[in-house]
Amino acid sequence: MIVNFFNMNLNFKDNKALIRVDFNVPLDKEYKITDDTRIREAIPTIRHILDQGGAVILMSHLGRPLEKLNSDGSINREKFTLQHLVKHLKKKLKAKVHFADDCVGKQAVKKAAALKPGEVLLLENTRFYQEEEKGDEAFAQKLAALGDIYVNDAFGTAHRAHASTTIVARFFDKQHKTFGFLMEREIENATRAMKEPAKPVTCVTGGSKVSDKIMLLEKFLDYADNILIGGAMAYTFFQAKKGAVGNSLVEPDKLKIAKEFLKKAKAAGVKVVLPKDSVCGDKFAADAATQVCPSNQIPDGWMGLDIGPAAARAFAGVIRKSHTVIWNGPMGVFEMEAFANGTRVVAKACAAATKKGAFTMVGGGDSVAAVNQMKLSKKVSFVSTGGGAMLEFLEGKELPGIKAITE
Ligand code: AMP
Numbered sequence: 001m002i003v004n005f006f007n008m009n010l011n012f013k014d015n016k017a018l019i020r021v022d023f024n025v026p027l028d029k030e031y032k033i034t035d036d037t038r039i040r041e042a043i044p045t046i047r048h049i050l051d052q053g054g055a056v057i058l059m060s061h062l063g064r065p066l067e068k069l070n071s072d073g074s075i076n077r078e079k080f081t082l083q084h085l086v087k088h089l090k091k092k093l094k095a096k097v098h099f100a101d102d103c104v105g106k107q108a109v110k111k112a113a114a115l116k117p118g119e120v121l122l123l124e125n126t127r128f129y130q131e132e133e134k135g136d137e138a139f140a141q142k143l144a145a146l147g148d149i150y151v152n153d154a155f156g157t158a159h160r161a162h163a164s165t166t167i168v169a170r171f172f173d174k175q176h177k178t179f180g181f182l183m184e185r186e187i188e189n190a191t192r193a194m195k196e197p198a199k200p201v202t203c204v205t206g207g208s209k210v211s212d213k214i215m216l217l218e219k220f221l222d223y224a225d226n227i228l229i230g231g232a233m234a235y236t237f238f239q240a241k242k243g244a245v246g247n248s249l250v251e252p253d254k255l256k257i258a259k260e261f262l263k264k265a266k267a268a269g270v271k272v273v274l275p276k277d278s279v280c281g282d283k284f285a286a287d288a289a290t291q292v293c294p295s296n297q298i299p300d301g302w303m304g305l306d307i308g309p310a311a312a313r314a315f316a317g318v319i320r321k322s323h324t325v326i327w328n329g330p331m332g333v334f335e336m337e338a339f340a341n342g343t344r345v346v347a348k349a350c351a352a353a354t355k356k357g358a359f360t361m362v363g364g365g366d367s368v369a370a371v372n373q374m375k376l377s378k379k380v381s382f383v384s385t386g387g388g389a390m391l392e393f394l395e396g397k398e399l400p401g402i403k404a405i406t407e
Contacts, residue, residue: 018147153180243296306332
């Protein structure tokens with residue numbers, strides 16, 4: 001793919017950059033940010049433009065306000081407003097940050113027009129408008145009218161053809177639209193991992209469903225030497241191989257696909273490693289009774305909730321010997337301490353491989369949360385900010401948000 005990276009020739013001085021960022025950060029009950037990774041990752045692009053003497057207009061969504069309306073059908077503005085982010089943003093940017101309580105209405109237009117170089121305007125949640133997710137042209141055109149240059153730095157939503165992520169780019173010519181630094185890094189790293197990676201290449205997948213990851217697994221066959229499968233997905237594979245998996249999470253309609261995948265991997269000469277043993281619980285709960293069982297001999301009434309110690313050792317051994325590692329999805333229910341060990345061991349093995357010079361990338365889904373939780377994000381080569389977007393990129397799909405800038 002030819003990518004038109006951050007266009008350094010663009011002159012932001014005295015221009016207003018309309019930047020789509022992904023500020024969809026988790027908030028606690030008091031609306032305090034519990035993980036500001038996504039904001040921190042967007043700072044370099046914003047800072048670059050402000051330092052050049054430009055002004056910045058930020059657009060983002062936060063949560064799914066139209067799916068979680070108040071009982072009277074109105075938008076729960078208190079919960080989903082981007083106003084919650086203003087104070088934090090001011091602190092991080094050390095710049096004046098204004099807020100408009102709409103995106104294309106009078107206030108946004110007025111505040112955008114009055115914006116001075118070095119200042120920032122944060123628009124209200126783009127998903128307050130149903131036009132956003134519909135990719136409405138008229139709405140996108142109104143957004144476009146607020147700025148002189150469009151910058152897409154929201155990798156996390158690049159797989160959506162929404163108004164602010166994709167359609168808005170139609171209203172800027174090639175000289176007036178670009179990726180931001182974060183987007184550039186995401187594309188660069190994922191491309192590096194997929195195209196001519198240093199061998200041996202190990203792909204690690206986990207998480208809950210085979211159905212979510214089957215396309216990824218198939219794509220991995222193109223370049224992986226080893227595929228390690230953990231998480232609940234593994235039990236669909238064990239069931240397909242006629243193992244006993246007790247009450248583990250299984251997708252009965254995916255048994256055939258799982259079997260076929262194993263056959264394809266064999267034909268392609270790719271080694272698939274399933275977890276030999278599992279940490280099982282008698283219920284899906286943090287205080288469940290636990291025992292370690294062979295993953296194909298899980299007793300009735302018990303469910304596999306993490307890869308076992310032998311499997312974790314085996315996975316770590318393969319990872320440590322790899323020169324490229326791509327990891328997507330946790331090995332178990334890492335949110336519960338009793339079932340977090342497998343994910344922790346894999347994360348540490350990635351860190352060890354990185355130290356020895358391997359390129360290691362964690363992207364797409366909950367493995368990113370796991371690596372952050374384990375404070376290992378700085379010890380791997382790259383941690384993606386894009387869950388679904390990275391998953392689709394790794395699956396080899398063309399993301400509409402990327403295409404809109406490059407075409
Ligand atoms: P995904 O979004 O597909 O990456 O799935 C992540 C979720 O899968 C996490 O919330 C994990 O708790 C969950 N998970 C991982 N392993 C298991 C398992 N063995 N049984 C049930 N859920 C699991």
